[in-house]
Amino acid sequence: MIKKIALTGDRPTGCLHLGHYIGTLKSRVELQNSYEQYVMVADIQALTDYYSNPKKIADSLLEVVADYISVGIDPNISTIFVQSQIKALPLLNVLFMNMVTTSRLERIPTVKNEILQKGFGDSIPVGFFGYPISQAADITAFKAQIIPVGDDQLPIIELCNEIVRRFNRIYNTNCLLEAEAYLSKTTRLVGIDGQAKASKSLGNAIFLSDTPEVVKEKVFSMYTDPDHIKVSDLGKVEGNVVFVYLDAFHENKEEVAELKVRYQKGGLGDVALKSLLNNTLQNLLEPIREKRASLKKDFLMDCISDGTKRANIVADKTLEEVVEAVGLNYFA
Amino acid sequence: MIKKIALTGDRPTGCLHLGHYIGTLKSRVELQNSYEQYVMVADIQALTDYYSNPKKIADSLLEVVADYISVGIDPNISTIFVQSQIKALPLLNVLFMNMVTTSRLERIPTVKNEILQKGFGDSIPVGFFGYPISQAADITAFKAQIIPVGDDQLPIIELCNEIVRRFNRIYNTNCLLEAEAYLSKTTRLVGIDGQAKASKSLGNAIFLSDTPEVVKEKVFSMYTDPDHIKVSDLGKVEGNVVFVYLDAFHENKEEVAELKVRYQKGGLGDVALKSLLNNTLQNLLEPIREKRASLKKDFLMDCISDGTKRANIVADKTLEEVVEAVGLNYFA
Numbered sequence: 001m002i003k004k005i006a007l008t009g010d011r012p013t014g015c016l017h018l019g020h021y022i023g024t025l026k027s028r029v030e031l032q033n034s035y036e037q038y039v040m041v042a043d044i045q046a047l048t049d050y051y052s053n054p055k056k057i058a059d060s061l062l063e064v065v066a067d068y069i070s071v072g073i074d075p076n077i078s079t080i081f082v083q084s085q086i087k088a089l090p091l092l093n094v095l096f097m098n099m100v101t102t103s104r105l106e107r108i109p110t111v112k113n114e115i116l117q118k119g120f121g122d123s124i125p126v127g128f129f130g131y132p133i134s135q136a137a138d139i140t141a142f143k144a145q146i147i148p149v150g151d152d153q154l155p156i157i158e159l160c161n162e163i164v165r166r167f168n169r170i171y172n173t174n175c176l177l178e179a180e181a182y183l184s185k186t187t188r189l190v191g192i193d194g195q196a197k198a199s200k201s202l203g204n205a206i207f208l209s210d211t212p213e214v215v216k217e218k219v220f221s222m223y224t225d226p227d228h229i230k231v232s233d234l235g236k237v238e239g240n241v242v243f244v245y246l247d248a249f250h251e252n253k254e255e256v257a258e259l260k261v262r263y264q265k266g267g268l269g270d271v272a273l274k275s276l277l278n279n280t281l282q283n284l285l286e287p288i289r290e291k292r293a294s295l296k297k298d299f300l301m302d303c304i305s306d307g308t309k310r311a312n313i314v315a316d317k318t319l320e321e322v323v324e325a326v327g328l329n330y331f332a
Numbered sequence: 333m334i335k336k337i338a339l340t341g342d343r344p345t346g347c348l349h350l351g352h353y354i355g356t357l358k359s360r361v362e363l364q365n366s367y368e369q370y371v372m373v374a375d376i377q378a379l380t381d382y383y384s385n386p387k388k389i390a391d392s393l394l395e396v397v398a399d400y401i402s403v404g405i406d407p408n409i410s411t412i413f414v415q416s417q418i419k420a421l422p423l424l425n426v427l428f429m430n431m432v433t434t435s436r437l438e439r440i441p442t443v444k445n446e447i448l449q450k451g452f453g454d455s456i457p458v459g460f461f462g463y464p465i466s467q468a469a470d471i472t473a474f475k476a477q478i479i480p481v482g483d484d485q486l487p488i489i490e491l492c493n494e495i496v497r498r499f500n501r502i503y504n505t506n507c508l509l510e511a512e513a514y515l516s517k518t519t520r521l522v523g524i525d526g527q528a529k530a531s532k533s534l535g536n537a538i539f540l541s542d543t544p545e546v547v548k549e550k551v552f553s554m555y556t557d558p559d560h561i562k563v564s565d566l567g568k569v570e571g572n573v574v575f576v577y578l579d580a581f582h583e584n585k586e587e588v589a590e591l592k593v594r595y596q597k598g599g600l601g602d603v604a605l606k607s608l609l610n611n612t613l614q615n616l617l618e619p620i621r622e623k624r625a626s627l628k629k630d631f632l633m634d635c636i637s638d639g640t641k642r643a644n645i646v647a648d649k650t651l652e653e654v655v656e657a658v659g660l661n662y663f664a
Contacts, residue, residue: 047430
């Protein structure tokens with residue numbers, strides 16, 4: 001039986017963190033056995049807002065690949081590749097730009113939010129404005145049908161499918177495939193400061209590569225319940241970051257439920273609670289950290305060089321079909 | 333002495349006409365001896381608004397090349413190539429999209445006018461919206477410094493130079509060169525109906541490949557002075573299409589000046605005037621038509637295949653420098 005193709009990616013603008021782990025990396029480790037999986041280091045997309053800091057991107061490239069392999073994404077099973085090195089993608093992107101109107105792009109809520117969050121104001125780089133089209137190129141180049149994402153990415157997959165249907169209809173082809181989102185249970189992890197999203201740029205995330213000391217320090221600085229001063233005080237669970245992380249990462253769900261009851265009644269202190277979370281996270285991160293330490297730079301380079309070669313073959317094949325469908329194969 | 337590089341191009345959406353001839357083709361024939369000249373068939377740009385009619389583009393490709401060679405652009409001196417076949421262009425375009433904001437694009441008067449003229453309303457294809465960036469990729473890929481254009485294209489060259497300066501500054505390089513417009517004396521030719529611009533889409537142009545009969549018919553249907561009924565009537569020169577064309581194409585400028593005086597005083601009929609213009613145009617077009625008839629399809633294909641190969645080598649070299657400047661040459 002032919003396996004369906006799954007595609008995911010990350011912008012290399014720093015190391016990956018627990019938000020990535022719970023939101024998508026964990027799924028990828030599971031998915032790689034049931035699907036043919038492509039994992040993309042999205043450096044071209046990172047440039048759409050980090051264009052003036054390309055060093056950050058180059059420096060993060062191997063860190064992200066190390067994160068992938070440390071958590072269990074196997075470069076012999078999954079194809080890990082670098083976006084900028086895939087020759088077919090820019091032309092696909094350019095051709096898809098004719099399938100979408102500017103007002104359609106303006107209506108994508110994900111992009112609207114990001115524009116606000118990044119404070120672009122009226123100065124939105126065209127590349128950033130158009131990145132959902134670039135993502136459609138990424139997805140379709142590999143004929144991916146399964147996209148493990150958070151729910152904030154659903155409108156972008158919707159746009160991708162619109163492009164697919166429009167392109168196939170206009171050019172009378174079926175060479176592009178529609179994709180569907182594979183939503184993970186926890187799609188977004190709050191930051192340790194209680195901010196809506198743990199993020200590299202907000203500096204409120206626990207990184208997969210953080211040392212045990214840093215993890216502990218971050219756990220003990222987590223936002224809990226500001227009115228819960230003494231151990232005997234009644235505590236609030238809602239908005240309490242420690243409980244959010246316990247829900248996400250502690251295996252024993254019953255224990256977490258009991259702790260919530262005790263915390264709300266009073267008598268459970270933040271220190272005890274944070275100690276438990278710290279143990280949970282250290283247990284999760286220890287093998288990842290060990291694996292990471294064993295990875296040599298040359299090995300990581302070989303992995304992405306090899307993955308990129310395999311990915312280029314697949315994407316070239318799709319581009320060939322696309323170029324033929326549009327009728328640009330004059331010299332064939 | 334190293335020759336400076338000139339670049340021009342045309343969208344292959346039909347045959348070329350007298351407006352192209354006087355606006356740019358004539359200059360190119362002159363320029364090809366003093367500059368290293370690249371002439372691009374801009375099929376990717378044509379797709380930005382003809383995306384649903386790719387057959388029109390494919391069908392026009394060789395017609396446009398035939399027009400080039402018929403007027404005297406020598407494929408052994410100038411490099412004639414096809415935009416879609418230049419591998420470096422889409423990635424340059426994508427990288428340049430980060431150098432420009434959406435509001436900067438919205439302010440380009442040329443694009444504003446075209447959006448109105450084409451009746452896009454709120455449905456502007458992203459590809460069309462961004463075509464000035466794509467043109468910057470075309471220009472810089474060949475390190476072109478001389479761009480023979482009409483004055484309506486000046487804002488696009490201005491944008492290109494902004495991109496060049498910004499890119500070179502951000503990535504600390506000098507691999508991109510600024511370009512300057514080479515304006516021809518007649519930058520825009522009115523249509524035979526008196527409309528502002530002779531254009532393929534308005535159907536008011538005299539094509540280089542029109543038969544003598546069609547040329548004559550078009551000349552004799554030209555808009556003159558609607559109040560000039562009898563030969564003895566006083567005539568108006570302003571807005572009179574026949575005089576616009578005589579100004580543009582009749583070699584003897586003194587004769588045209590005398591005719592204007594006679595026409596305005598009364599006593600010179602439209603038929604005599606149109607006969608003179610017809611002779612002028614037939615003399616201009618006859619050798620072009622003959623040359624065109626001698627061109628075989630295989631020869632035209634060889635010309636652009638060969639030109640495209642030469643162009644790819646140059647553009648690949650530039651892309652290599654650009655990729656290195658941005659720092660995307662991880663595997664180098």
